[in-house]
Amino acid sequence: MSQSDQPMPEASALPYSRSRQLPPYRGIVAVDAKDFTGYPAIEHGMISQAVPQVLQWSFERAGLAEVWHGRRFPASTGDGYVFGFDPAWMPFLIHPWLHTLQEVLTEFNVNSVGTVRIRLRVSLHIGPLPDSGGEFDGNGTPRNDTHRLLDSRPVKAMLAASNESITQVAAILSDRCYDDAVAGGFTGRHPDHFIEVPATVEGKRFDQRAWLYVPAPSGNLYDRRVLGDAVVGEHERAQAAAAEPAAGQADGGRAGSGPVSYRADRGNVNGGGTVHGGQHVTNVEGGQQVTNVEGDQQVTKVRGDYAGRDFVRGDSFGGDYVAGHKAGTVHGNQGDTFHGDKKERRR
Template sequence: MYTPVPAPHTESRPLPPYRALFAVDAKDFTGLSAVQHGPVSQLIPELVDQALERAGLHELRDSKRFPASTGDGVVFGFDPAMLPFVLWPFLGVLDDVLGSYNQQFVGPRIRLRASVHVGPLPDAGRPDDGNGTARNDTHRLLDSRPVKAILAAASEQVTHLAAVMSHRVYEDVVLGGYTGLHPDRCVEVPATVDGKNFSQRAWLYVPSPSGNLVQAGVRAREEPADRADAAPTEPGETSADRYGAGYSGNTQRVGEGAAVMGDVGRDVVYTGKSTSYQGTNQHWGSGDNVTGDKRTGESGDRR
């Protein structure tokens, strides 16, 4: 006998319990040799459990809800009360565990994308537990363009994990002050997935930034670049204010020029006025973020 499919908006029903969700998948998994797929699929949940152990989250490790393998990763639900500890310290510990593994073992590097979300999901000990919009959105966040782009652009020697969290998680847990992860370490991104009708506000956290973040002049404020030609700053003015780039966590401030995410082809000529960012976090869009005129054409494009 078929299970009847309920029609929405026809009657009121109890709301399923809220469950937090964590998912990871491996970068370039499909590029591995067929003989490596099985061992890597088995290795990823082992590394995640090792990180949970090291982060002191033994209870979470042993109480996962509706865990599942995705082939190139894992996904599981858990008590939302544990969200602050998953964001901090677990994500950073997972990055360290991956880095240690990649240094010690010969073979494919294991670099992961991670997503964290929360929402109502059925959890009653049935085969269909964990299925719902929140689960779908968790996987869409995992496949979204920003988190893929940042991991592809980052150094494989330094950056082993790129994590994206939903705005709901960011607002409730990070802005709420319940986690050790400071808001300045998060960057707002438009989470979109190629070929999918999905677009959400989300937040990126990279425990060990590298690659184009460093090449763009992003640096720790406590370690400013030495400037032999530096002129004295005005009272209350920092070197970041004067020279247009400062970094605190994943916060970037751009003075004069353009902040560019992803690959850029052809020439880029910037002719607008200087840009400035006054908020806590930089908001990345897709493409190049500029202030001033942006015109595209043939030779001599001005962007």
């Protein structure tokens, strides 16, 4: 055979070198036992053996024995377990399986008083992974990300901050998993059961949006140690906005033409800008500064100095009539009679 008849060498696996089919999409589930390294070494083997046993019980009790028996590229991680499955089952792993796993672990821990207690972190993800029955199947970025999610700060902190007698499972879903199964409406849990978190891993270049789900929550779900300041701050701002009455129009948030009322007992009411509409000030003791009030102004029971900047247009009710600049001439009766500037001596 001449050299020209030799077959071309098989294409390498270098990325971006040629187009090829995607591997099949697989759901990936990984679990880790909390504080595994904190147990004496003599108990590590017991925990490694108990974790897959608990998983099998939970899948069978949840009516998902088919998923367990059909698992792809299963592997023990020492303190946990990982395997792939048909992603069509993902909604059922989110619910009811996670809830059933919580129940099975509760029973296991109650019956193992004085011995090992197991609490599990769970991560769920979806992505393309090699799955041809080979020795090295299941390796790829989705598998790596599943383990990163499992080691991320929010799910670890959630399990640590919760009551060990109540919360046995804390799960974290990748954004892809959440979008496909939860936001898509395919799982038996409303999106409000899930909390968005920034998933980061100390010492690793990993930062993704993810979603926490705790079947039996305890403690403070909005703990800053769990969710991070950014997420908690956004939650607090949303709560504050929901508590405030609707205000502002489409003109950039400027107040509408309705009256504006302020109450400042034993203090000051200061206006830093223009108020459009009436202004009603009640029971103010001390100094008061009003800036750029357009419309009616009612002042009741004011004690102390009353100074106005810029201009006041309209009528002022409450027994007094003020016209022009309020720091200048005041016409009318304000309890005592003044003629001219209010800063002059009383008559």
